[in-house]
Amino acid sequence: METVLEIKGLKKSYGKKAALDIGNLEFKGGKIIGLLGPNGSGKTTFIKLVSGLLTPTLGEIKVGGMLVGADTKSIVSYLPDANYLFDWMKTKDVIAFFKDFYKDFDEGLALSMLSNLGIDLKQSLKSMSKGTKEKVQLILVMSRRAKLYLLDEPIGGVDPAARDYILKTIISNYNEEAVVVIATHLIGDVENILDDFIFIDEGKVVLAGSVDEVREEKGKSIDNLFREVFKC
Amino acid sequence: MSWDIKDDRPVYAQLVEIIGQMIIKNIFPPDSKLPSVRDLAALAEVNPNTMQKALVELESEGLISSVRTTGKYVTDNVELIKGYKRKIAVRELGRFINKMKDLDFTMEEIKDLVDKEVNNGNSFRN
Numbered sequence: 001m002e003t004v005l006e007i008k009g010l011k012k013s014y015g016k017k018a019a020l021d022i023g024n025l026e027f028k029g030g031k032i033i034g035l036l037g038p039n040g041s042g043k044t045t046f047i048k049l050v051s052g053l054l055t056p057t058l059g060e061i062k063v064g065g066m067l068v069g070a071d072t073k074s075i076v077s078y079l080p081d082a083n084y085l086f087d088w089m090k091t092k093d094v095i096a097f098f099k100d101f102y103k104d105f106d107e108g109l110a111l112s113m114l115s116n117l118g119i120d121l122k123q124s125l126k127s128m129s130k131g132t133k134e135k136v137q138l139i140l141v142m143s144r145r146a147k148l149y150l151l152d153e154p155i156g157g158v159d160p161a162a163r164d165y166i167l168k169t170i171i172s173n174y175n176e177e178a179v180v181v182i183a184t185h186l187i188g189d190v191e192n193i194l195d196d197f198i199f200i201d202e203g204k205v206v207l208a209g210s211v212d213e214v215r216e217e218k219g220k221s222i223d224n225l226f227r228e229v230f231k232c
Numbered sequence: 233m234s235w236d237i238k239d240d241r242p243v244y245a246q247l248v249e250i251i252g253q254m255i256i257k258n259i260f261p262p263d264s265k266l267p268s269v270r271d272l273a274a275l276a277e278v279n280p281n282t283m284q285k286a287l288v289e290l291e292s293e294g295l296i297s298s299v300r301t302t303g304k305y306v307t308d309n310v311e312l313i314k315g316y317k318r319k320i321a322v323r324e325l326g327r328f329i330n331k332m333k334d335l336d337f338t339m340e341e342i343k344d345l346v347d348k349e350v351n352n353g354n355s356f357r358n
Contacts, residue, residue, distance in 0.1 A: 032279055168274045192237055192278045212242040212282065221239035 001029035004147050004179040005050065009059035012045055012203075020045045020203040027179045029147075032170075034194040034211075035183040036222070038230055042203040043183040044081055047152045050181070051078040064147045074103060077146035079137060081153050087126040091119055091136065098140050110143035113169065131162040138166055142173040149180040155189055167193055188223040197222050199229055235276040243278055247286035249320075250276070255295055255306055256317045263308035266296060 005027040012020040020042045027033060035043050048054040050061055052068045063072040085094055091114065098105045114121070117135060125133060138154055154170070155163045171193055174180050182190055191197070191211055199206040206229060211222055218225065237246050251272075254260050266272065269287065273280040287304060290296045294312055296304050307313065332342045 030281065164277065167277050171274045171277070171280060172270055192243055192276075192282075193273075195279055195281055211279075212244060212285075215240070215242045219240050224239065 001177065003027065004029045004064060004177075005181075006062040006065075007050075007059070008061075010049065010056055010061060011058035012049060012054060013057045018203055020049070022046070022200070022203070022205050025198075025205075027181075029177040029179060031195040032174070032180040032182065032193055034187070034190055034197040034222070035181055035200065036185065036187050036197055036226060037200040037206075038185060041201045043185075043200065044152055045203070046200070047078070047150050047181070047183050050148070051076055051150055075147040076150060077102075077104075077141050077144040077148070078150045079141040079152060079154055081156070083133065083137075085125055085133075085137060088124065090122055090124050092121040094125070094136070094140060095121070098143070102144050104145040105140075106143045106145060109173070110139055113139045113143070113173075117165075131158045134158050135162060135165060135169075138169055142169055145175050147175070147178050149174055149178060151180065151182045153184050153186075154182060155184065155186055163189055187226050188221070191222040194222070199226065201230065235278075237276070237278065244282050244285040244289065247276065247278065247283060248289045251286065251290060252293075252295060252316060252320065255313060256320070260306050262306055262310055262313060264306050265302070266304045266306065268303065 003026055005025070007022065007025040009024065010020065010022050011018065022042075035046060037043050045054065049056055050063070050068065052070075052072060061068045064075050066072050089097070095107060095110060098110070099107055111121075114136070117132075117139075119132070119136065125136070128136065134154070134157075138151075141149065141151070149170075151170070155166050158166065167190070170180065170182075182194070184190055194211045196208065196210050197214075198208040207225075214220070214222060214225060235250060237243055251260070260266060266287075267275070269280055269284050272287075273283040276283065287296065291298065291304075293316065294307060294309070295316060296306055298304050329339075329342060332345075337345070
């Protein structure tokens with residue numbers, strides 16, 4: 001598999017304060033990576049740098065061999081932490097919006113997932129529950145045939161049934177050659193769908209590895225390992 | 233039968249056991265086509281590469297086989313499935329006996345106890 005995401009000497013500071021300092025990382029296609037850390041550890045900063053919403057203070061980030069910028073937007077599918085859709089929009093407006101913006105958007109796939117959930121295309125987003133809105137946003141993001149999926153807290157604040165739906169939707173729909181990065185602090189909920197994990201804290205990589213290797217060598221889950229590493 | 237993944241062991245090893253049991257219990261009958269790796273991964277809510285690893289292991293046990301382009305099938309060899317069932321049973325029995333020995337039972341006492349419980353009609357479910 002080719003390298004999808006390559007990070008070299010990456011540093012982001014605000015004034016004198018370093019928000020992120022993670023050196024070099026490389027991810028090959030076909031993997032689901034967990035970016036795990038406590039609140040305020042730099043997960044969202046990392047995601048925003050890779051998506052191109054923030055610019056690095058030092059170092060470089062390449063997606064599919066290209067420096068992050070206008071060109072990489074077309075191959076990166078990003079699910080932000082906050083609501084990114086306008087509340088006045090109806091589901092069909094959002095579909096049209098994605099179709100306009102992204103050449104790799106598979107409208108048929110999105111429509112079939114929405115209809116499986118029984119979502120009416122004329123329904124406006126503001127009339128949806130939080131869980132439903134999260135599902136709709138995820139469906140849109142996963143309906144792109146992207147090279148890199150960046151999912152920032154995809155299961156934050158949803159009930160267990162919605163969580164199951166979201167995990168199944170990620171597993172069933174990501175492009176096989178793509179990298180999926182899931183940033184979350186809800187480790188127990190996502191660890192079974194991960195290939196590899198990265199623990200970050202205060203903007204630095206604390207520990208990284210393969211989920212099954214940790215279980216094999218230490219006989220414990222990533223969730224338990226996390227609790228040990230980040231013991232308060 | 234459920235996809236209940238525990239914390240303390242590699243996920244793929246648990247998947248091998250779960251799918252093996254599903255084959256033994258005829259949930260996936262002999263010579264039937266298995267769902268795709270993706271679909272199985274989604275059912276179990278696990279990583280597709282991990283599911284693939286589990287299927288490779290089951291393939292090396294002979295329980296499933298890949299038919300090029302059409303997918304993976306459960307073996308049509310019923311004797312092989314029976315043999316696998318026995319192998320699992322012996323392994324579980326070994327675990328049980330070791331636990332009982334840890335509780336200071338002798339082999340005779342274990343046999344007695346098992347006999348009595350079976351005669352009582354206990355189903356051994358908690």
